[in-house]
Amino acid sequence: MRRTTQLLGASLVLASGLALTACDSTPKIAGNWKADDGTPVKVIAQDSRCQGMFYNGTKPLDIGGGMTCSFSTKKDANGRYSLVVSQPPNQASYTVDFTGSDTVAVYSGTSKIYTMTRQ
Incomplete structure (x- = not known):
């Protein structure tokens, strides 16, 4: 009886975890993106590294480095x-x-800087 209760409890925990994962509706931003402002393709990796995403006001700025x-x-x-x-x-x-x-539309404050489309 105790073993059955433990297995039932473990099954409920697993099912709850799967349900929560299925409910995760956060959009995925990782990928290659083409911006409508004419700048090169922007890259956002799963591990948070990215390229071309820093803007100084409405202009892209890349000082080199990560x-x-x-x-x-x-x-x-x-x-x-x-x-x-x-x-x-x-x-x-x-x-x-x-x-x-x-x-995705990207804003700085209330001003839209650009829109980008996943490639």
Whole structure:
């Protein structure tokens, strides 16, 4: 009886974990992206490394060296996800709005900088 109870408990824990995983609706931002501002393809890797994502105002800026992108898992009060791009000593925060699974509008404050489409 005890063994059956343990197996039932383990099955419930596993099922709950699978259900939570299935409910994860956070869009995936990793991939290659083409921006509508004419800049080269932007790359965001699963391990947070990225290329071409740092902007100084509305212009891209790359000082060389590693760049990382940190993407939030929850939307803010405006319905957007946050994106923090770091290329030391520079760091900038943006918000992103997924207008589809493969299209993202990138904002600095309330101003849209560009829209990018997954390649």
